[in-house]
Amino acid sequence: MAHPYIPNAGPETRAAMLAEIGAPDVAEFYRDIPAELRLDRPLDLPAPYTDEPGLVRHMHGLLARNTHPAELLSFLGHGCYHHHVPAVCDEVNGRGEFLTAYAGEPYEDHGRFQALFEYVSMMAELLEMDVVNVPVYDGYQATGTALRMAARRTGRSRVLVSGAIAADKLAKIRDYLTPDVEVRLAPVADSGEMGEVRLDDTFAALYLETPTVHGVVETRGRELAELAHGVGALLVVGTDPISLGVLAPPASYGADLVCGDIQSLGMHPQYGGGQAGFIASHDDERLVAEFPSRLFGIAPTAVPGEYGFGDVFYDRTSFALREEGKEWVGTAAALWGITAGVYLALMGPQGMREIGETVLARTRYAMRALASAGAVVRHQEAVHFREFAVQVPDADALLADLHGRGILGGVRLGDREVLVCVTERHSIADIDTLAAAVKDALSALGGAE
Known part of the structure; x- marks a missing residue:
């Protein structure tokens, strides 16, 4: 049966498209997805709501099950952070010309191109790079x-990735690079930084x-750059821009x-x-040519003193x-570029700079406070920004105890390991509250080992 709003769903049209590309059926498109991840039955969907009030009640019921981080004392992080969001960010990204914009071109644009140009310009200044993508x-x-x-750019098909990254991120990297690029994993040193590099x-x-x-700040960047460049490889660095004030x-x-x-911005x-996500490079045409995403620039117009904003090197994009x-x-994330x-x-x-200094100071204070409370802080001698890992007898039991006290104590990394996140939103009193609760919980659990 043809879908009423998708004419290409008709059996004859579908068969013609499959024949054109040489695929026996639609399942051919999903063969790279492991069988255990595929749903081999129809979705178990509830009956549709035919009235708007019923749908509104249903959605309110679903939303009521959520807990906003501000409703509890939250120390969650691990890739999604509760930094302060100035009201003007919500005000601007809620404007109709930005919120509803998708792929409008200059003749129907209402400042979106200029807003994105301003974003990439400020990001380039922060990163000390020349080119930043939308x-x-x-x-x-x-x-x-x-x-x-x-x-x-190099014509090579292997990359060496630091082992000190999130498991989910590593899985995404492997998934995104397979099968063309082989991913090798570098060990993590006792310091928490990247270990031996070959x-x-x-x-x-x-x-x-x-x-x-684990929030550890790497200190061997120049050495690792020289190692990479010595064999003709590139150094690719992942970072959070909110840390670059310090x-x-x-x-x-x-x-x-x-x-x-850029979620933190x-x-x-x-x-x-x-x-x-952002990607930045120097103004090397051979590398810029490899950007698959849009790049925005500025150019003079026919009117003296007026400028226009639009795509740069557009013919290299998908x-x-x-x-x-x-x-x-x-194009799903352009709105967040405007927000950033x-x-x-x-x-x-x-x-x-002030935000960075505050986060550094609060992170170190929290590390010392939790160590005094009986938790074993990993990589304690290293410089940490925003996050650090602690070892405890039972991560699940500790987090459950803290949750009962109205505290989201961190993210479970393993049976005995918890990742704690501190931002500029956390006061000294907040951290002291966490430390006292951890001390009580560990005492009940028999202490850290």
Whole structure:
């Protein structure tokens, strides 16, 4: 049966399309997805609501099951962070001309191109890079794309990735690079930084993340850049831009590509939304040509003193090349680029520095407080930004106890390991409250081992 709104769903049309591309059936498109992840039955959907009041009641019931981080004392992080969001960020990204914009071109644009140009300009200044893309879906995709860019640029098909990254992120990298690029994993040293690095001229890139999954700030950036460049590989660095008010930008120690997520720049924690990925490089045409996503620039117009904003080097993108594109990206995250631009404009260099200094100080205070409470803090001698891991007798029991006290104590990394996140939103009193609760909980559990 044909779908009433999708004419290509008709049996004859579908058969013709399959014949054109040489696929026996639609299932052929999903063969790369492991069988155990596929649903081999129809979706178990409830009966549809035919009246608007009923649907509204249903949605309110679902939303009422959510708990906003501000309703509890939250120390959750691990890729989605509860930083302060200035009201102006929500005000601007809620405007109709931005909120509803999708792929409007200059003749129907209402400032979106200029807003995105301002965003990439401020990001480039923060990163000390020349070129920054319009955001891709999230930081995970940005990392996968940056590594693919390195592989295309060098003509090589292996990358070495730091083991000090989130398991979910590593899974996404492997998924995004398979089967063309082989992913090798570097060990993690006792310090929490990247361990021994072994590279040769078959590697396209060395991927370093700082801060690491445990919040450790890497200190060997220049050394690792020299190792990568010594074999003709690129150094790709993943980072969070909110840390760059106090930490050196990766470009300063030799990074060729920098990538990450901008969720910390004015976006609330959400269930899958609020994430957007950035990729940045120097003004090297051979590398810029490998960006699959849109790049915005500025140019003078026919009217003296007036400027226009629009795509740069557009013919390299999948939007222009379609199925011949080097890689495909979508447009889902451009709104968050505008939001991040508002945030960066509001904070300015001094504001970013103050936030960074506050986070560094609160993180160290929290590490000491939890150590005094009886938790074993991992990599305690290293510099940490925003996050740190603690070892406890029973992670599930500790987090359940804290939740009963109105505290989201962190993210479970293992049976005995919890990742704790501290941002500028946390006061000293908040951290003291967490430490006291952890001390009581550990006492009930028999103490840390």
